[in-house]
Amino acid sequence: MQTLPNWNEDTCFIPINENLTLAGNLRVPPEPAGIVVFVHGSGSGRFSPRNQFVARCLHNIGIATLLLDLLTEQEEILDQVHGHLRFNIALLSERVLGATQWLFKQPEVAHLKLGYFGASTGAAAALVAAAQQPRLIAAVVSRGGRPDLAGDMLEQVQAPTLLIVGSRDEIVIRLNEEAYAHLHVEKHLEIVAGATHLFEEPGTLEQVATLAGQWFTRHLASQATGTTH
Numbered sequence: 205m206q207t208l209p210n211w212n213e214d215t216c217f218i219p220i221n222e223n224l225t226l227a228g229n230l231r232v233p234p235e236p237a238g239i240v241v242f243v244h245g246s247g248s249g250r251f252s253p254r255n256q257f258v259a260r261c262l263h264n265i266g267i268a269t270l271l272l273d274l275l276t277e278q279e280e281i282l283d284q285v286h287g288h289l290r291f292n293i294a295l296l297s298e299r300v301l302g303a304t305q306w307l308f309k310q311p312e313v314a315h316l317k318l319g320y321f322g323a324s325t326g327a328a329a330a331l332v333a334a335a336q337q338p339r340l341i342a343a344v345v346s347r348g349g350r351p352d353l354a355g356d357m358l359e360q361v362q363a364p365t366l367l368i369v370g371s372r373d374e375i376v377i378r379l380n381e382e383a384y385a386h387l388h389v390e391k392h393l394e395i396v397a398g399a400t401h402l403f404e405e406p407g408t409l410e411q412v413a414t415l416a417g418q419w420f421t422r423h424l425a426s427q428a429t430g431t432t433h
Contacts, residue, residue, distance in 0.1 A: 233263050239268035240270070240319045275290075324349060348369060351367060366391070372398065396411050399411075
């Protein structure tokens with residue numbers, strides 16, 4: 205997997221409410237075809253090398269990206285000890301919604317159709333957030349995700365959804381299959397041969413990036429721009 209630098213030069217600060225501001229990295233290529241918000245989970249954040257890799261690949265095909273920390277530094281410290289916040293899907297999805305509304309106020313991307321790329325528990329948060337704003341989210345991709353944690357909200361998702369799981373991640377495959385059955389939208393479950401949960405095997409993360417890029421290009425580009433959010 206290619207090593208990518210931290211994107212500190214693109215740091216932005218996203219007010220979620222009066223008491224909470226989250227850090228993110230927004231990158232916008234020339235004439236972007238859409239924008240994708242990365243929703244991290246399970247103790248990860250905007251500097252995840254795997255999600256940075258996928259974000260760079262999307263940027264290279266003309267899609268803007270927002271890498272986002274869903275937890276503050278203090279919350280990350282607590283979560284490393286207790287591990288409870290990463291599974292608080294309601295809290296995480298609320299913050300995804302807040303970041304989405306902030307994006308729609310940024311002139312350089314406000315006109316773009318938007319997708320979510322969720323990893324691990326972040327996939328559930330992305331799906332819950334998508335279900336709560338069905339007219340605004342054009343596509344969702346999950347990498348090694350836990351869409352099952354979205355629960356009853358899965359049936360309310362209207363965005364076309366791609367679930368990507370490694371063939372050696374057997375427990376997560378089963379959980380994705382169960383969630384897949386509750387999605388009533390255009391959907392696809394892709395099993396990447398030879399991959400484990402983190403897609404660390406040679407070439408597997410590149411396959412994820414290619415699959416995500418194709419899904420987002422298809423569904424973001426097929427939407428009319430200029431919609432009032």
